[in-house]
Amino acid sequence: MNKDKQFIVSHAPFWHNGSSIPERNVNIILAALIAVIPGIFQYGLPAIAVVSLSVSMAMIWELALNWLTKRPVSIGDGNAALMGLLFSMLIPATTPFWVVITGTFLVVVIGKQIFGGIGANPFHPVLIGLAIIRVSWGEFFDFDQALLNYDLGFHMAYPLAALKSFGTSAIESFSALDLLMGKQIGGIGATFGIGLILGGIYLILRGFIRWEISVSFLAGIFISAFIFNQVDPSKYAGPLFHLLTGYTLIGAFFLSTDDSSSPVNFIPMLIYGLGCGIMTILIRNIGAYVDGVVFAILLMNLTNPLIDKIRPKAMGKVM
Amino acid sequence: MIKKSFLGFAKPEIKYDVLDDVSLELYDIPIPESVVLLSDGSPSQNPQLAINIGDRVKTGQKLIPYKDNDSYVISSVTGTISSISPYLGDYGKTYTAISIDVDANETFDETFKKSSETLTLETASNYFAFLPGNLPFHTFSNSEKPITKIIVFGGNTDLLITTNQYVIKSELDNITKGISILKTITGINDVVIAVPRELLQGAGHTGAKLKAVDLEYPSANPYFIMQNVFNQVIPAGKEIIDSGVCFLSAESVASVGKAAITGQIPVTKIITLVNKDGTKGLISARIGTTMKDIFNACNIDLNEKDRLIIGGPLTGSSIFSIDHPVHTDTDAIMIQDRETISLSEDTPCINCGECIRICPAKVPINILVRFLEAGKYEEGADEYDLYSCIECGLCSFVCVSKIPIFQLIRLAKYQLSMIIEQPDTVEAEDE
Secondary structure, eight states: OOTTOOOOOOOSOOOOOOOOHHHHHHHHHHHHHHHHHHHHHHHOHHHHHHHHHHHHHHHHHHHHHHHHTTOOOOGGGSHHHHHHHHHHHHSOTTOOHHHHHHHHHIIIIIIIGGGTSTTOOSSOHHHHHHHHHHHHSGGGGOHHHHTTTOOOSSOOSOHHHHHHHHOGGGGTTOOHHHHHTTOSOOSTTTSOHHHHHHHHHHHHHHTSSOHHHHHHHHHHHHHHHHHHHHHOTTTSOOHHHHHHSTTHHHIIIIITTOSTTSOOSHHHHHHHHHHHHHHHHHHHHHSSSSOOHHHHHHHHHHHHHHHTTOOOOOTTOOO | OOOOOSOTTSOOOOBOOOOOGGGOOEEEOOOOSEEEEEEOSOOOSSOOBSSOTTOEEOBTOEEOOBTTOOOOEEOOSOEEEEEEEEEEOGGGOEEEEEEEEEOSSOOBOOHHHHHHTTOOHHHHHHHGGGOTTOOOGGGGGOSSSOOOEEEEEOSOSSSSOOHHHHHHHHOHHHHHHHHHHHHHHHOOOOEEEEEEGGGGGGGOOSSSEEEEEOSBTTTTSHHHIIIIISOOOOOTTOOGGGGTEEEEEHHHHHHHHHHHHHSSOOOEEEEEEEOTTSOEEEEEEETTOBHHHHHHHTTOOOOTTOEEEESOTTTOEEESOTTOBOOTTOOEEEEEOGGGOOOOOOOOOOOOOHHHHHOTTOOOHHHHHHHHHTTOHHHHHHHSOGGGOOOOOHHHHHOTTOOOHHHHHHHHHHHHHHHHHOHHHHHHHHO
16 A cells, blocks of 8 residues: 655654744844834834834845845845844934945845855854944944934933043933833934843743853953942943943844854853953943944954864763 | 754753553564565675575575675575565665565474574574674674673663663563573673663563663763763774673563574564654564565555654664565664654754754764865864764754754764775775
8 A cells, every 4th residue: 555655765863853043033033123112112213214124125135145146045034134123223213224225235245145144154244234334434323413303301312422421420310220221322222121131031041042142241241340340430330331231232132142153162152251241341441432342242253263162072082 | 753842941851762561562563475684794796695586494594695705694484585686775785685475384493493502602693693683793703802791771772762671571581591691602791781760670680780771862872871871981983892892782682582492583573663643552573574564564554755764763764665674673663744754954054052052972063064064074073073973863853954964974974984994996986
């Protein structure tokens, strides 16, 4: 009765746990939306425009590169959409459309596709795009200037810029609770702290990001900011302020945890996270830039292949 | 199939099945109309056949297919040889397939009975290499690698399979006899029985020390038994036999005992049959019974594009034809419905680290797989611990990109072994 049937032949194992790249990316997008939606409510229609344009342009660039390089169409894996969404979360709601289009081009093409697509990027693509845009057209990333026409009913100064220019006396009006609840200006999806934390916890529990990186990132920020604060409290803000402002939370949960540009072994993950945190505070406190997250993570991305060599001895290895 | 739990934060728990007493029934597959016996070993260029088509054979008779080759099979039925042909297994392993048409009346060969009263290492190696459970008897006569310890394992290395657990539960007398015979003929007194922890109580009084093996996959992998139960780490790239330890399956030892008690070489194999819906049963079939006959006897209907697997879900091998016979090491047959089959994809590694977290041997798979995909096998072996891999299959099981990592690793090991064996020919092929 079973004569002449053809069977599928493949190599073991014959089971798979059902995980997939689209599942991963869709979940990260959902977690990110927890922080994006309050941002959209805050900044209104321009924010929707920036987010939509960024996501769709990222996917279009990916598709275009797929065609150009004659590789399989990969927008189905959700990674381009995620990159577009993360990019829009970091920029102000008033960013001109051509900056978004150029930015997503840099993210998808320069940051990811020219290295060989998903999994091959040595740096976080979004940070590559953002760093180039910021160096080239820095005026669009001065949040105070970009969001000049908004009055949302809270202190409308970019906390990190205020700190940089005027010292800790300027940030006394920011309470930690306000900062946590998103009552600060900044990128569309980077200010709603509680949303980012919830999203991050969700991703950690589901196993889509590695908790070691996020936790050590935050620990790095906390420890180094604490030391600076102890040395000169009038010049350097306390650790809580640094944890809740700028790109810290989105960096800890969404940017530094990018799969391909971060380490996978336990000790390297801790070193990497701590490094990101410490570099961030160094740039913020004694560097030229107002926020250091972007360059701190890019710098640590660079060290990733090297520090990931610290790994446990394999079974049966004599050396 | 075990799926990822909603909370992916914790490491998945993958456990071996424990055989309950309830399922201690064995379904006997009737003797089929014809059987196919696979003889190991590749014959020389122009092999001289020592047996001919049309020869009549008895059950338990020893058949040596080639004049210049020592390997043999034990006929599992009484009948007439109908064909002799070469047969290619996984990774280029060659066999000789001997088909036998079965007669209605079964007669047993008496040659073994005469010598079974005074068993020596020589008579044993003349008959015990084709026992159910696959007894690697030649290892005892290899003077270069002397064996000092025998470990009888009462479990199976892969999931779902309960064949050896059944043997431990139901054939303890045969195992006791088998162990005493092995001790006598090999002179090795250090015999240990390792069984899954849950079966410890039932396996006493065999004349061997008893050790427990954990239920968490891959604790039953021989390398892990050596490391966790005997505190002896096997150096990467070495086989267990190199350190003087020989692993035997409980079934093969029981077969030795049975052969000595009855004077007849056992010819039936116990097999765990895993059906499409995951239901399991234990069957016993003559060695050489084809899958076709087993499925007919069990009323299993197969569809186009299903998957047939010999062995377990993580380390077995899939077969393309229902004419594949039961061999001495066929511990399980598994059928997967086409709807549930997961195939590998060609997405690149995204460096998520799932494999690193699950790898029991701590192989840096995320880097290794990049070298293997590029064909850089030697670099993989030298710098990224290719030979530490114990082939449990967990990395491919959890791979988000569905990369056939396990296949790449086996292929690399195979290719490297070819280079070591015959360096000239492989280089010539490359050019």
